[in-house]
Amino acid sequence: xxxxxxxxxxxxxxxxxxxxxxxxxxxxxxxxxxxxxxxxxxxxxxxxxxxxxxxxxxxxxxxxxxxxxxxxxxxxxxxxxxxxxxxxxxxxxxxxxxxxxxxxxxxxxxxxxxxxxxxxxxxxxxxxxxxxxxxxxxxxxxxxxxxxxxxxxxxxxxxxxxxxxxxxxxxxxxxxxxxxxxxxxxxxxxxxxxxxxxxxxxxxxxxxxxxxxxxxxxxxxxxxxxxxxxxxxxxxxxxxxxxxxxxxxxxxxxxxxxxxxxxxxxxxxxxxxxxxxxxxxxxxxxxxxxxxxxxxxxxxxxxxxxxxxxxxxx
Amino acid sequence: xxxxxxxxxxxxxxxxxxxxxxxxxxxxxxxxxxxxxxxxxxxxxxxxxxxxxxxxxxxxxxxxxxxxxxxxxxxxxxxxxxxxxxxxxxxxxxxxxxxxxxxxxxxxxxxxxxxxxxxxxxxxxxxxxxxxxxxxxxxxxxxxxxxxxxxxxxxxxxxxxxxxxxxxxxxxxxxxxxxxxxxx
Numbered sequence: 197x198x199x200x201x202x203x204x205x206x207x208x209x210x211x212x213x214x215x216x217x218x219x220x221x222x223x224x225x226x227x228x229x230x231x232x233x234x235x236x237x238x239x240x241x242x243x244x245x246x247x248x249x250x251x252x253x254x255x256x257x258x259x260x261x262x263x264x265x266x267x268x269x270x271x272x273x274x275x276x277x278x279x280x281x282x283x284x285x286x287x288x289x290x291x292x293x294x295x296x297x298x299x300x301x302x303x304x305x306x307x308x309x310x311x312x313x314x315x316x317x318x319x320x321x322x323x324x325x326x327x328x329x330x331x332x333x334x335x336x337x338x339x340x341x342x343x344x345x346x347x348x349x350x351x352x353x354x355x356x357x358x359x360x361x362x363x364x365x366x367x368x369x370x371x372x373x374x375x376x377x378x379x380x381x382x383x384x385x386x387x388x389x390x391x392x393x394x395x396x397x398x399x400x401x402x403x404x405x406x407x408x409x410x411x412x413x414x415x416x417x418x419x420x421x422x423x424x425x426x427x428x429x430x431x432x433x434x435x436x437x438x439x440x441x442x443x444x445x446x447x448x449x450x451x452x453x454x455x456x457x458x459x460x461x462x463x464x465x466x467x468x469x470x471x472x473x474x475x476x477x478x479x480x481x482x483x484x485x486x487x488x489x490x491x492x493x494x495x496x497x498x499x500x501x502x503x504x505x506x507x508x509x510x
Numbered sequence: 511x512x513x514x515x516x517x518x519x520x521x522x523x524x525x526x527x528x529x530x531x532x533x534x535x536x537x538x539x540x541x542x543x544x545x546x547x548x549x550x551x552x553x554x555x556x557x558x559x560x561x562x563x564x565x566x567x568x569x570x571x572x573x574x575x576x577x578x579x580x581x582x583x584x585x586x587x588x589x590x591x592x593x594x595x596x597x598x599x600x601x602x603x604x605x606x607x608x609x610x611x612x613x614x615x616x617x618x619x620x621x622x623x624x625x626x627x628x629x630x631x632x633x634x635x636x637x638x639x640x641x642x643x644x645x646x647x648x649x650x651x652x653x654x655x656x657x658x659x660x661x662x663x664x665x666x667x668x669x670x671x672x673x674x675x676x677x678x679x680x681x682x683x684x685x686x687x688x689x690x691x692x693x694x
Binding site for chain 2: 219
């Protein structure tokens with residue numbers, strides 16, 4: 197073998213060695229990429245689980261707090277409501293007295309001195325105005341107390357501190373009856389696409405679950421207020437011994453910052469006075485109470501999907 | 511451009527014109543010529559090499575690039591035979607370039623700056639590959655398609671009616687399958 201040929205053979209060997217080394221590097225790189233990918237996936241899964249744990253813990257704490265607050269407010273509220281009823285009766289009695297005074301004045305049944313004294317008293321104390329205004333004050337107070345009672349009821353519902361009567365029920369019926377209630381709200385410009393599969397009958401509290409459906413569908417309607425070709429897809433299905441209910445809209449979607457707090461009590465994005473911020477937290481409480489789960493996925497501008505999973509209870 | 515492309519160009523020149531020619535090309539361009547497969551080198555360096563080759567071999571640059579494309583396919587197929595092994599015919603192989611091969615390349619190399627391909631099939635025997643890349647190496651893509659056709663023993667007729675070199679924003683490689691290997 198000439199020296200040139202020897203070098204050529206050596207060159208070929210080196211080339212083969214280089215190719216083998218590069219191949220080895222590629223195998224390692226691919227494995228590293230896959231391992232890294234797996235780690236990234238696991239990391240994001242962990243983060244999601246961590247967020248879920250924090251949320252669940254937070255909601256559990258809030259549940260306990262809500263139950264305490266509801267209990268504390270409920271007692272004084274009960275006697276304030278009862279006192280208000282008595283007060284209304286008492287005020288009525290005073291009004292009758294005033295009316296009698298006016299009648300005596302009109303019919304001139306009093307002495308001149310008595311007439312003058314009574315007229316002065318009515319004028320000084322502004323009794324005619326008080327008589328008019330007290331009715332309005334009582335009515336406003338009544339409304340305020342009713343609102344307060346609803347909020348306390350909401351807090352109690354959130355903390356499952358309520359009526360727990362369970363009956364065998366078909367949730368499809370619940371969804372259908374909820375849709376009937378919402379007919380006027382929906383008929384104008386929202387297309388409702390219902391795909392209700394045959395699902396097993398389950399033991400639950402129909403009133404509570406219908407409240408959840410109503411709440412979610414109403415929220416979907418609000419999210420669709422500015423959407424063209426607005427649509428709500430409602431479906432039921434059975435997956436792994438659970439009933440799965442999905443309520444999906446193609447509305448405005450929920451920003452990520454809002455999504456984190458969506459089930460928190462009193463959290464609302466609606467203007468002051470238009471929402472108590474209790475709807476979804478109550479829904480969460482009701483579903484938890486049924487040993488189920490409620491989750492939401494949403495993309496801003498594309499819509500949201502609420503998924504409820506309820507175990508079938510015989 | 512990844513070093514593996516330079517390595518294969520070097521192999522082609524050495525195989526067809528000899529080691530002294532490759533050394534002379536490197537010397538005239540004052541290049542060291544040390545290329546590692548996974549490392550990236552400037553695109554201009556590859557284009558300078560191709561131009562120098564076309565001058566020395568007295569061949570038009572597009573012809574050198576097209577010929578290199580065919581050779582590149584054979585060599586890449588030798589290094590990565592799994593991609594052709596997964597696809598039974600040329601059409602399915604070409605359809606897998608963007609979604610299978612390029613995905614795998616992305617796993618191996620950071621920022622490989624691959625071209626994008628989108629496809630449409632106006633008829634059963636016609637495939638249009640829409641090529642887009644700032645490198646405008648559509649002639650190389652043509653060569654690679656020809657190399658693949660040779661591998662699959664498939665006769666094709668390829669036209670290039672829309673081209674980035676003629677101010678279009680993409681290239682259309684229209685591939686008509688005239689005959690194909692019959693697999694039993």
